[in-house]
Amino acid sequence: MAGDHRLLLENARQVVLVCARGERFLARDALRSLAVLEGASLVVGTDGLIKAIGPADVIQEQFSEETFEERIDCSGKCILPGLVDAHTHPVWAGERVHEFAMKLAGATYMEIHQAGGGINFTVERTRQASEEELFGSLQQRLQCMMRAGTTLVECKSGYGLNLETELKMLRVIERARRQMAVGISATYCGAHSVPKGKTATEAADDIINNHLPKLKELGRNGQIHVDNIDVFCEKGVFDLDSTRRILQGGKDIGLQINFHGDELHPMKAAELGAELGARAISHLEEVSDEGIAAMATAGCSAVLLPTTAYMLRLKQPRARKMLDEGVIVALGSDFNPNAYCFSMPMVMHLACVNMRMSMPEALAAATINAAYALGKSHTHGSLEVGKQGDLIIINSSRE
Ligand SMILES: N=CN[C@@H](CCC(=O)O)C(=O)O
Ligand SMILES: [Zn+2]
Numbered sequence: 001m002a003g004d005h006r007l008l009l010e011n012a013r014q015v016v017l018v019c020a021r022g023e024r025f026l027a028r029d030a031l032r033s034l035a036v037l038e039g040a041s042l043v044v045g046t047d048g049l050i051k052a053i054g055p056a057d058v059i060q061e062q063f064s065e066e067t068f069e070e071r072i073d074c075s076g077k078c079i080l081p082g083l084v085d086a087h088t089h090p091v092w093a094g095e096r097v098h099e100f101a102m103k104l105a106g107a108t109y110m111e112i113h114q115a116g117g118g119i120n121f122t123v124e125r126t127r128q129a130s131e132e133e134l135f136g137s138l139q140q141r142l143q144c145m146m147r148a149g150t151t152l153v154e155c156k157s158g159y160g161l162n163l164e165t166e167l168k169m170l171r172v173i174e175r176a177r178r179q180m181a182v183g184i185s186a187t188y189c190g191a192h193s194v195p196k197g198k199t200a201t202e203a204a205d206d207i208i209n210n211h212l213p214k215l216k217e218l219g220r221n222g223q224i225h226v227d228n229i230d231v232f233c234e235k236g237v238f239d240l241d242s243t244r245r246i247l248q249g250g251k252d253i254g255l256q257i258n259f260h261g262d263e264l265h266p267m268k269a270a271e272l273g274a275e276l277g278a279r280a281i282s283h284l285e286e287v288s289d290e291g292i293a294a295m296a297t298a299g300c301s302a303v304l305l306p307t308t309a310y311m312l313r314l315k316q317p318r319a320r321k322m323l324d325e326g327v328i329v330a331l332g333s334d335f336n337p338n339a340y341c342f343s344m345p346m347v348m349h350l351a352c353v354n355m356r357m358s359m360p361e362a363l364a365a366a367t368i369n370a371a372y373a374l375g376k377s378h379t380h381g382s383l384e385v386g387k388q389g390d391l392i393i394i395n396s397s398r399e
Helices: 057-062 097-106 109-114 117-127 131-147 163-179 202-219 240-252 269-276 289-300 306-312 321-326 344-355 361-365 367-372
Strands: 004-017 036-044 050-055 068-073 078-081 083-085 148-156 183-191 228-233 256-261 279-282 301-304 329-331 390-395
Touching: 004 050, 004 321, 004 390, 036 057, 050 057, 068 109, 083 279, 083 344, 097 109, 109 131, 109 240, 131 163, 148 344, 148 367, 163 183, 163 202, 183 202, 202 240, 202 321, 228 240, 240 256, 240 269, 256 269, 256 306, 269 279, 269 289, 289 321, 301 367, 301 390, 306 344, 321 344, 329 344, 329 361, 329 367, 344 361
Parallel strands: 004 068, 004 078, 083 148, 148 183, 183 228, 228 256, 256 279, 279 301, 301 329
Antiparallel strands: 004 036, 036 050, 078 390
16 A cells, blocks of 8 residues: 555664664774664655654654554564674585584584685585576575564675686676665675685686676676675685785775685784775684774774684684774674574674673674675664664564
8 A cells, every 4th residue: 555654663662773873883982872762663764764763752743644554563562773794605505514514523614625625615516506596595595584684684706716606696696686675785705715726826816807807897887786895815715915916906996895804814814904995804713903903993894703603613703802992893694504594683692692792782783883894884774864774673672
């Protein structure tokens, strides 16, 4: 039924705005208390944007003459912004359950990787898979994420490594972006691993000379929209020099830098990211003190991935140190064949228990700060007038 507005959420016990003054991120003291309204209503317009939020009686009075396509009685319930998942690898074929058994028997992530398993195992299977098959599994995975409250998700390529398969993955992500009711930030991750038969330098040359020009062309004519460039900067994968060249190449064609760094070995990835103006760096289990300070100064966000440290039995990233130093801390599920988690609530829980983040810090990290990591905190990540009407209603009266 047509109406003046799409949606009226009435009389919620609590509306957790997260922030209310147009903040692009929350850090330091701003994380101590999030913006919350009690006994409030919220209106979403036909354009999908938030039109009004306020005390239930004020909204009722203000909109008394207007019609809504849908009204939901939120008495006794709590409204939150949709969750933002800042790091996922959701396009792939081929299970890696056998590797879980190997890890349980003592093998490390890198031992499996160097023996041709891990990412390169998934690359083989993903190269063989049809676009239709990849789209079908992506659709199902995104639906699972949405059911757990995610409304904006970063999606990486990176199981193709050659141009043909990287483009196939990016087309699949583009199709989901156009067809599905979830926000997507697309990341080109052609430097996720060094392909068989190439050195890291050769792979970097191929990316810079062949992949990036093609992405630029496809972006220009509107065929594929890519937001971010990623590299797995790690000992035995891409060293600091190759990482720098690839990220700079991506930045030169207008992509935001958002990469894997300082995960298994200290690489000075954080220092590099700060220098290059990176939006975000993920993992950071092995980040240096200098790297943390550089990220705080540069406004480069840290995307922490509690499922990785849990799955691989790594030491936890130093979330408390980062928060104390003023780094913008965000969270991601890292959904991939090695860390099979769709749920940002589970990620927030692990962040609280294992990384010692407070509940408000975890919620900000999974909303406004994750949106910042994707360059989308002007439109996503909090409930404020003019922002996207992405929200979740939970049958619980309090934040
Ligand atoms: N560390 C690199 N990439 C992924 C793992 C991908 C895989 O193992 O397939 C991560 O973020 O955890
Ligand atoms: Zn990753």
